[in-house]
Amino acid sequence: MFKPLIRKVNKVRPLEEDEENKQGPDPSCQSPWPRTQGKNNSERTSHKTTMTPVTSEEASSKIQDKTSEKILLRDLSSKSYSQSPAAPTRTTAEQKEVGAEEEGVASPKSKPLGTPIINEHMDAQLHALVRRLRQRTALYKRRLVEGDLSSPEPSPKTAKPTAVSSTQDSSAEREEEKYCGLLCCKVWKALLTGRLWRIRLPKSIDSYTDPLYLLWLLLVSTAYNWNCWLIPVRLVFPYQTPDSAHRWLVADALCDVIYLCDMLFIQPRLQFVRGGDIIVDSHELTRHYRSSTKFQLDVASVMPFDILYLFFGFNPIFRTNRMLKFTSFFEFNHRLESIMDKAYVYRVVRTTGYLLFTLHVNACAYYWASDYEGVGTTRWVYNGEGNKYLRCYYWAVRSLITIGGLPEPQTLFEIVFQLLNFFLGVFVFSSLIGQMREVIGAATANQNNFRACMDHTIAYMNTYSIPKSVQSRVRTWYEYTWDSQRMLDESDLLEALPTMMQLTLAVDMNFNIISKVDLFKGCDTQMLYDILLRLKSTIYLPGDFVCKKGEIGKEMFIIKHGEVQVLGGSDSTQVLVTLKAGTVFGEISLLAAKGGNRRTANVVAHGFANLLTLDKKTLQEILVHYPDSEKFLMKKARVLLQKKAPASGTVSPTKGLAFLSPPKPETPKMFSALLGGSGRAGLARLLRLKREQTAQKNSECSGEQARGQGGDGAERRLADRPPDRFEHEAGPVPAEEGPQTLRRAASPGGPASHSITISMAPSDEAAEEVLTAEVKGQAQQ
Secondary structure: OOHHHHHHHHHHOOOOHHHHHHHOOOHHHOOOOOOOOOHHHHHHHHHHHOOOOOOHHHHHOOOOOOOHHHHHHHHHHHHOOOOOOOOOOOOHHHHHHHHHHHHHHHOHHHOOOOOOOOOHHHHHHHHHHHHHHHHHHHHHHHHHHHOOOOOOOOOOOOOOOOOOOHHHHHHHHHHHHHHHHHHHHHHHHHHHHHHHHHOOOOOOEOOOOOHHHHHHHHHHHHHHHHHHHHHHHHHHOOOOOOOOHHHHHHHHHHHHHHHHHHHHHHHHHEOEEEOOEEEOOHHHHHHHHHOOHHHHHHHHHOOOHHHHHHHHOOOHHHHHHHHHOHHHHHHHHHHHHHHOOOHHHHHHHHHHHHHHHHHHHHHHHHHHHHHHHOOOOOOOOOOOOOOHHHHHHHHHHHHHOOOOOOOOOOOHHHHHHHHHHHHHHHHHHHHHHHHHHHHHHHHOHHHHHHHHHHHHHHHHHHHOOOOHHHHHHHHHHHHHHHHHHOOOOHHHHHHOOOHHHHHHHHHHHHHHHHOOOHHHOOOOHHHHHHHHHHOEEEEEOOOOEEEOOOOEOOEEEEEEEEEEEEEEOOOOOEEEEEEOOOOEEOOHHHOOOOOOOEOOOEEEEEEEEEEEEEEHHHHHHHHOOOHHHHHHHHHHHHHHHHHHHHHHOOOOHHHHOOOOOOOOOOOOHHHHHHHOOOOHHHHHHHHHHHHHHHHHHHHHHOHHHHHHHHHHHHHHHHHHOOOOHHHHHHOOOOOOHHHHHHHHHHOOOOOEEEEEEEEEEEOOOOOOEEEEEEEEEEEOO
């Protein structure tokens, strides 16, 4: 397969004289082109291999390959390296000529006649590989000559010359330093590019679930509050001076940059819902943002009115448009409340902040009014003593909350200002108080409902004179239920959610427990989901009986929190085992028939226990929709009963499998007394009585004399009978009962004689017979 390729490669590779002497005149390794002596011949041949002439000293150091595959690998690898930088380079015309010759040699159509081709596809692939390797060799050679190597591949080891000048050493060191510098720069560039690529902004942002977007909103809200709180202060109070102007300008520029980044890079990427579909396309997101009112307010908030500083001076009034970005502030409040555990705490803090901001604005207005009237000109205005802001804020608090004790206004302006301040204070303060009441009322709504339910229950118990001990346990249940779950019934809360949400919550809370129940392993997963939705939570107080011994099992229990104890022993007070959270018990009772599975022990709550229950009726309603799971559960219940019946020792296999076949009725007491026993002993007694009855009939037919003889014969037969006959067949007979029966049936000379008649007759029902036993008594003549 490699033979044609070997021939062609050897044709384009010039062999040295020493190699020719070693290899001999092998016709397969000779080139079809005639060789010429001298430098021209070596250069002409090297054009075809894209290599410079090889010296005899280097050729002598090469090792001859023994197989054709090694020769191919050596030829291909030798083409990937080049000689020293001092070697002469080719011109563009020569390279084009060499490329044309290489294509002519590498093409399968230019094969010499007589070269066999085994696989044309493989031959073409190998030639294409050789061509690509030659192209790469030429590229590396050019980069090596130019001193620009970006490939991390090491340079080939060449033979060291005998004498190296100092100029060559210095040039080699400079080239190495240059190469290392370029390599380091490219590595750092790749690292920075990869890091920046990882932190790039996504194409779309989910504002409901992305935490980074919430952090960005916090930054935007901080910039918004800076403008809202400090622009009035800078506008009214003399805190903005030419000396501190550069500080205010830096802070304003930083806020403006945050506004611009939010408008240009963040808001156009927010996802939105249209017709129930979540839109994530970047063009649609940008178009939606630009068509919204929020975009108009954002544009108005970043309008560069600060340019007017150049004409009217450094006046903060030109930055009042920055307060229009209130939509981001309220969005941040909404997002933060949705992720907080106790959102009412933040609502109270936010409402308090609104009140403080209103007082802040009122303080700024009072200082403006004082400055308009003249600081210290009247008793009503600010007198100019102490801290300006704190004194004005104190006046705003007393005036807006209508505490009183303020100096009376003197001028008309002061009177109008004070009247407006009072009206505004009543409106704002009443609104904030009402909002605070709603926040606190919403936070305590569940607790108020709990207190109302508890009060109604206590009133009901007092009405019917319930004992104090029972009332105390009811109060304890209410208190523990509220403390543990902050609600009385979890189902009321879950019913308000859609079914899929209820299932998600139930799976997260209880699926790991229900999947470990041996009875439900291997059942349909959807059936388990339906079971999870039907589980009911029940809280037991310390000492409450979860189930009692002898009760009919109607439900299965799963311990969610707490512990329960299984009691047994002679007095049912011995703790057999303690079951902890995650344990399941009573699952077999779900598939038992009516009365077929009774509780075998008492189960008592050890401390407060929260149990999940699943009753039999609910399971049957679920299994109607899963017939395959029902059959699987029935089979598995039989196996579990067989395993648990021997271990318990109290439930027989028949009772344990009561749901498979009805229990066998017991034998009537009268019939048991008639048989006089059980097993083969009772059968022997019946046979003996039957023989005595036959002997008595024979004696009656032959008269008194015949009866006497029949009686003696019967006694003689009984005496001659082997004593161990019936004992061997039917087992021992009671010593007292046997002789009495014989005497009654065989002694006619007694005070009375008795006879027993036993008969079998078919009954009205099919496959049944009636056993009749009749006892006759006859007085002595």
